[in-house]
Amino acid sequence: MSPRFDAIGLVVSDMAASVVFYRRLGFAFPDGVEEQPHAEAELPGGLRLLLDSEESVRSFHPGWQPPAGGGRASLALLCDGPGEVDAVYEEMVGAGYRGELKPWDAFWGQRYAVLNDPDGNGVDLFAPLPSAGE
Numbered sequence: 287m288s289p290r291f292d293a294i295g296l297v298v299s300d301m302a303a304s305v306v307f308y309r310r311l312g313f314a315f316p317d318g319v320e321e322q323p324h325a326e327a328e329l330p331g332g333l334r335l336l337l338d339s340e341e342s343v344r345s346f347h348p349g350w351q352p353p354a355g356g357g358r359a360s361l362a363l364l365c366d367g368p369g370e371v372d373a374v375y376e377e378m379v380g381a382g383y384r385g386e387l388k389p390w391d392a393f394w395g396q397r398y399a400v401l402n403d404p405d406g407n408g409v410d411l412f413a414p415l416p417s418a419g420e
Contacts, residue, residue, distance in 0.1 A: 293326075294361065295336040296407060297343050297352070301325065303404040304337050307383060311363060311374070311409065335361075352405075360400070360408030368397035371411045375399040391415055 298304040302320035308327065309315055313335055319325035323342035327335045343350050365371045372389045378401050379385040386408065387400035401409045 291333070293334040293336050295338065296359075296403075296405070297340055297350075298337050298403075298405055299340055299352070300404055301337060301339050307403050308335065308337075310378060310381065360410050362410040362412060365397075365411055365413040367413050368415060371397040371399055371413050374411055375401065 296304070301322065305315050305320050305325055313327040313329075315325050315327045315337075319337075323339045323345075325337040329335060340350075340352065363374075365374060368389075368391075375385060375389050383404075384402040385399070386402050387398070389397055389399040389411070392398040392412075395415050396412045397415055399411045401411065403409055
């Protein structure tokens, strides 16, 4: 037996709102999935981002409840450069999405920011900072 990493799955409370959010970040969900209980977007390298409605999950796991408290998982999106981190963050916050952490130059050498998707999951935006002399 040899399990292999294939997909990242998120349970969402509002499929349409989540699809719109992730499409704005460049995820290619097919048209019409906003009204479906399950949606998939293909990612580079053959991975997939899976979204399942709470109702869908409860259809096969009746006792499922959303986690309480803060988010414990996040998606990390590599941007083309520090300026893109700022631009994407501002565009998403300007569109009404919650910014959790404004862009900043992190001590580990990245421009870094965090957004929240409609369910409060973290979406990290990052890009390497130029080296001294660049």
